[in-house]
Amino acid sequence: MLVNNVRELRARFRWSQQDLADAIEATRQTVGLIEKGDYSPSITLALRIAAAFKLPVEEVFYLKEEDE
Amino acid sequence: MLSRVMRSPLISTTLFLVVLGDIYLLMKVIESGEPYQLSTTGRIYNYSLAVFLCLWYTLVILHNRRSPKDRINIWGIIPPEFREVDEGQQWITFKACRNVYIYYSICLPCAALALLFFPSSYANTLMMLGLLGLGQYAVYSLTNWKYSRV
Numbered sequence: 317m318l319v320n321n322v323r324e325l326r327a328r329f330r331w332s333q334q335d336l337a338d339a340i341e342a343t344r345q346t347v348g349l350i351e352k353g354d355y356s357p358s359i360t361l362a363l364r365i366a367a368a369f370k371l372p373v374e375e376v377f378y379l380k381e382e383d384e
Numbered sequence: 385m386l387s388r389v390m391r392s393p394l395i396s397t398t399l400f401l402v403v404l405g406d407i408y409l410l411m412k413v414i415e416s417g418e419p420y421q422l423s424t425t426g427r428i429y430n431y432s433l434a435v436f437l438c439l440w441y442t443l444v445i446l447h448n449r450r451s452p453k454d455r456i457n458i459w460g461i462i463p464p465e466f467r468e469v470d471e472g473q474q475w476i477t478f479k480a481c482r483n484v485y486i487y488y489s490i491c492l493p494c495a496a497l498a499l500l501f502f503p504s505s506y507a508n509t510l511m512m513l514g515l516l517g518l519g520q521y522a523v524y525s526l527t528n529w530k531y532s533r534v
Contacts, residue, residue, distance in 0.1 A: 333534070341470075342470045342471070342472060343469055343470050343472060343473060344534070345472055345473060345476070345531075345532055345534055346470050346471065346472025346473065347472075347534070348534020349472045349475070349476075349531065349534060350472070351534070352534065354531060355472055355475050357471065357472075358471055361471060
């Protein structure tokens with residue numbers, strides 16, 4: 317299962333969902349879906365999000381075992 | 385706000401119901417045997433439809449000017465309620481369409497079965513089509529709403 321730190325990172329950067337959406341050229345709705353874990357982004361978008369936070373992608377998105 | 389209104393499934397629902405109503409009026413005219421004789425209600429109905437379409441057309445032009453990246457193609461076959469600006473919205477549309485497909489795979493046979501028990505008339509058939517269509521828009525809107533609450 318793909319999990320992410322987007323909400324935490326966004327809070328650390330004091331960005332609103334709209335700020336992040338503008339930075340990655342997506343909609344606020346998409347940022348919300350990713351944060352909730354409803355939607356796993358494409359590699360392109362994941363890389364764009366990681367670039368927005370100036371972090372390697374594996375620090376933003378990582379796999380977690382289902383039974384953990 | 386304008387984009388929200390233009391992309392609302394309510395517009396398509398209204399248009400769908402209005403077209404069904406128009407078909408009903410047309411069948412009435414054909415049934416009466418007097419071609420081109422629309423009742424006053426029919427005339428008012430058709431004038432309202434013309435006004436609605438003109439208003440919609442104007443709003444689409446306004447919307448396309450304000451949001452050039454999210455244009456609505458008036459003559460295209462893609463419904464305006466499809467939101468496809470980015471991959472998240474495309475995913476929501478995919479989910480909504482999937483649910484609509486499931487809805488139809490269950491409700492179409494049920495509707496066909498239900499029509500067997502109603503007296504055969506175009507009004508009943510149109511009513512059944514109207515109900516199926518309303519269900520489609522309801523399923524689409526609810527799925528959209530579910531995933532849009534972020």
